[in-house]
Amino acid sequence: xxxxxxxxxxxxxxxxxxxxxxxxxxxxxxxxxxxxxxxxxxxxxxxxxxxxxxxxxxxxxxxxxxxxxxxxxxxxxxxxxxxxxxxxxxxxxxxxxxxxxxxxxxxxxxxxxxxxxxxxxxxxxxxxxxxxxxxxxxxxxxxxxxxxxxxxxxxxxxxxxxxxxxxxxxxxxxxxxxxxxxxxxxxxxxxxxxxxxxxxxxxxxxxxxxxxxxxxxxxxxxxxxxxxxxxxxxxxxxxxxxxxxxxxxxxxxxxxxxxxxxxxxxxxxxxxxxxxxxxxxxxxxxxxxxxxxxxxxxxxxxxxxxxxxxxxxxxxxxxxxxxxxxxxxxxxx
Amino acid sequence: xxxxxxxxxxxxxxxxxxxxxxxxxxxxxxxxxxxxxxxxxxxxxxxxxxxxxxxxxxxxxxxxxxxxxxxxxxxxxxxxxxxxxxxxxxxxxxxxxxxxxxxxxxxxxxxxxxxxxxxxxxxxxxxxxxxxxxxxxxxxxxxxxxxxxxxxxxxxxxxxxxxxxxxxxxxxxxxxxxxxxxxxxxxxxxxxxxxxxxxxxxxxxxxxxxxxxxxxxxxxxxxxxxxxxxxxxxxxxxxxxxxxxxxxxxxxxxxxxxxxxxxxxxxxxxxxxxxxxxxxxxxxxxxxxxxxxxxxxxx
Numbered sequence: 001x002x003x004x005x006x007x008x009x010x011x012x013x014x015x016x017x018x019x020x021x022x023x024x025x026x027x028x029x030x031x032x033x034x035x036x037x038x039x040x041x042x043x044x045x046x047x048x049x050x051x052x053x054x055x056x057x058x059x060x061x062x063x064x065x066x067x068x069x070x071x072x073x074x075x076x077x078x079x080x081x082x083x084x085x086x087x088x089x090x091x092x093x094x095x096x097x098x099x100x101x102x103x104x105x106x107x108x109x110x111x112x113x114x115x116x117x118x119x120x121x122x123x124x125x126x127x128x129x130x131x132x133x134x135x136x137x138x139x140x141x142x143x144x145x146x147x148x149x150x151x152x153x154x155x156x157x158x159x160x161x162x163x164x165x166x167x168x169x170x171x172x173x174x175x176x177x178x179x180x181x182x183x184x185x186x187x188x189x190x191x192x193x194x195x196x197x198x199x200x201x202x203x204x205x206x207x208x209x210x211x212x213x214x215x216x217x218x219x220x221x222x223x224x225x226x227x228x229x230x231x232x233x234x235x236x237x238x239x240x241x242x243x244x245x246x247x248x249x250x251x252x253x254x255x256x257x258x259x260x261x262x263x264x265x266x267x268x269x270x271x272x273x274x275x276x277x278x279x280x281x282x283x284x285x286x287x288x289x290x291x292x293x294x295x296x297x298x299x300x301x302x303x304x305x306x307x308x309x310x311x312x313x314x315x316x317x318x319x320x321x322x323x324x325x326x327x328x329x330x331x332x333x
Numbered sequence: 334x335x336x337x338x339x340x341x342x343x344x345x346x347x348x349x350x351x352x353x354x355x356x357x358x359x360x361x362x363x364x365x366x367x368x369x370x371x372x373x374x375x376x377x378x379x380x381x382x383x384x385x386x387x388x389x390x391x392x393x394x395x396x397x398x399x400x401x402x403x404x405x406x407x408x409x410x411x412x413x414x415x416x417x418x419x420x421x422x423x424x425x426x427x428x429x430x431x432x433x434x435x436x437x438x439x440x441x442x443x444x445x446x447x448x449x450x451x452x453x454x455x456x457x458x459x460x461x462x463x464x465x466x467x468x469x470x471x472x473x474x475x476x477x478x479x480x481x482x483x484x485x486x487x488x489x490x491x492x493x494x495x496x497x498x499x500x501x502x503x504x505x506x507x508x509x510x511x512x513x514x515x516x517x518x519x520x521x522x523x524x525x526x527x528x529x530x531x532x533x534x535x536x537x538x539x540x541x542x543x544x545x546x547x548x549x550x551x552x553x554x555x556x557x558x559x560x561x562x563x564x565x566x567x568x569x570x571x572x573x574x575x576x577x578x579x580x581x582x583x584x585x586x587x588x589x590x591x592x593x594x595x596x597x598x599x600x601x602x603x604x605x606x607x608x609x610x611x612x613x614x615x616x617x618x619x620x621x622x623x624x625x626x627x628x629x630x631x632x
Contacts, residue, residue, distance in 0.1 A: 069455065102425075
């Protein structure tokens with residue numbers, strides 16, 4: 001099953017509850033959404049799929065109003081870059097109401113949107129902007145990878161959400177097969193049982209002490225998994241990857257435990273490096289694990305630069321396997 | 334129409350706002366406040382038509398709407414003074430109120446799509462409820478207003494948007510802010526539209542009665558513009574409007590019109606009752622402790 005099929009199946013299951021509606025642009029069949037995640041839904045659930053004009057602020061705001069009246073709206077924002085148009089609704093409305101009205105209302109709205117580059121869509125259709133929302137109180141940010149079960153995560157988010165939630169999908173992962181429960185080039189996947197946050201570990205040799213820990217999420221997880229294999233083959237460096245399903249709140253317990261155990265840490269994200277998610281994770285590790293660190297925490301993200309449309313130039317801006325391995329080698333020295 | 338009751342509501346709003354300004358000057362309030370003095374006829378006429386299960390969404394100038402809907406001066410005063418028993422436990426303050434089906438937020442126009450979504454939800458679930466959203470002329474500068482009008486017309490939801498045109502967006506007169514006309518803007522979306530210049534409840538009440546009955550029946554949006562005037566400054570102080578203009582509108586004070594329909598004795602009784610009520614609330618609230626913040630346990 002692909003990442004996209006998993007999400008599409010989950011949406012079909014969710015809509016068995018007629019309180020769940022999907023609202024967004026160009027959702028109707030036969031088109032079924034720009035990335036086809038909503039394919040088939042409008043045929044099976046015509047009343048629950050609301051295809052709208054190009055009005056991201058109003059559709060997010062309308063979903064907020066629906067949520068305040070007991071519905072379970074799911075908003076589809078066609079490209080993650082357009083989340084800036086929803087920012088006022090997210091920051092000054094959706095995430096405020098529950099707290100500022102002293103818990104008299106809940107706002108269970110889930111906003112789904114694909115982020116990430118690698119498809120040549122250029123500066124305004126390729127970004128990973130989720131880190132801009134890290135400092136918004138009362139907002140949860142979830143991002144499945146191909147090692148997760150994205151559909152199961154989406155169902156959990158929609159069914160359990162009391163507060164606004166950003167569900168970040170990985171654009172490049174849509175057509176990819178899920179690696180769930182399988183091995184990738186011998187890389188073992190371990191789902192952390194104690195974690196409610198869908199954290200998981202990617203390891204080649206789970207019994208052995210790792211040289212480097214990579215912490216990442218979403219679309220970058222696959223790059224990190226490839227790095228586990230390549231680093232051992234070419235440099236005999238043992239790398240463990242902690243893949244987080246929750247971007248916010250962070251699974252601090254897993255991060256701290258592993259950071260103390262391994263001592264050499266690289267934080268990997270696709271968003272721009274300055275003021276990013278990696279800065280937050282790195283800061284927590286320095287605060288909590290300083291004496292266990294063999295080297296300062298290293299960060300890798302996109303260069304602070306708009307993402308070019310041309311593929312060779314895009315590769316220079318986004319983090320890739322080559323630069324990740326270089327960083328890993330430096331850390332392991 | 335029960336003019337005694339309508340005057341009681343109007344006078345409660347007027348006196349509440351006047352007391353607030355006094356308390357503000359004594360340094361007893363936090364933040365800022367935007368008083369509704371001069372526009373009382375709009376809130377009272379529109380909101381008196383609603384049932385408890387109808388929804389009202391208001392803006393930064395929300396005290397009048399709140400009092401007309403919830404008749405809760407104690408909860409409101411406690412909220413604005415940050416005292417225990419505040420309707421949102423002091424978290425929201427003057428501009429961010431919530432009780433039962435009343436809501437307000439301080440971002441211009443931002444709550445309009447929220448009101449739209451609520452109206453959608455009521456129609457989707459087949460209730461008889463309608464949503465009334467109040468905005469001002471200044472809010473017409475926000476793009477989200479037009480996204481909302483477009484969707485309201487396409488979705489055919491039971492939403493009444495009342496535009497209280499008090500002619501000023503904070504300090505800027507409408508002539509400097511508004512190109513074309515409000516009517517032209519609304520009609521472009523194919524939405525039912527009405528406009529009236531009045532501070533007179535005996536005109537506004539029957540007008541809103543008809544509008545709201547119709548929305549409830551056909552479940553489609555309507556925009557109603559009431560050309561009115563705020564007699565006080567935008568918030569507490571600085572007022573640079575022409576004094577002659579203010580004086581002209583003082584002669585059209587909504588309280589003058591409704592008092593003409595009442596006996597002197599009725600007026601005196603209501604005013605005494607409201608003043609006594611507000612005095613005892615004020616005394617009580619001043620003695621209450623400040624509400625405190627209870628943080629959730631951090632990870």
